[in-house]
Amino acid sequence: MAEEAASARALPWQHDHEYLSRLRRDMLRFAQLQLRDAAAAEDAVQEALAAAWTAQERFAGQSQHKTWVFGILRHKLVDTLRVKQRTINLSALDSEIEGEEILDTLLFKDSGHWAQHSKPRPWPKPETALQQKQFWKLFELCLDNLPESTGRVFMMREFLGLETTEICDELTVSANHCSVLLYRARLKLRTCLTEKGFDDSGYDGEDNDG
């Protein structure tokens, strides 16, 4: 089937094996990052693809097929996380928040100002950074390194696009806890990227007052 139509540019996506396998691979990576569970990720991707298949007439007119399918996947992931969420261990969450306080001590002086060694230095400009393989590789690595709850809250916010209030409700934690977790996630991610060697030594130093 796909063989005889292979030369046609506008192959229906379900029959474009090459496209489909790339799509599936990217979806799996996305799902795994968030669920940290290969089997659950596989299920979510499978369900999302099946839903995309049956709902394909609704896709008509949209330019980015992949974006559309990822939107479906995000809904599946929200569902999966909701079920998982109920099993979150709140005392573990508390100890994670407390445990992270050591990070503050490492990054900031007693006065609350950056410690000399940890003061953020410039990164490459966004348009450069987002083109760099190194950036994406380190970014995924650092996402994986986030502590469980911190990572989950960050991904619910940034990848699934939930509002902070929804996330707090799901986790049954206070708004303050939520925003602390998001703050720590961002702080950790940028620290991790820097420690793993992402910087811009060739930058013109616009923001480098010493």
Added chain:
Amino acid sequence: MANCKKVTRLLSDALDRPLTPGEWLTIRTHLPMCSGCRNYRKQIALLREATKLIRDGEAPAAADEAAG
């Protein structure tokens, strides 16, 4: 005077909720004097941009060496 710990927290909060005028004032008086916090602000903005690309499936498959 606000310290970096407080300002970085506010800059993070600004990505999740509208800040009060007082909070913005705290940020605005601090940033011109502190390159560390200015860089931090750009870096968390980049993190947001990157996650947006990933969530739309538009991140380059660069993380995967085998990607064609």
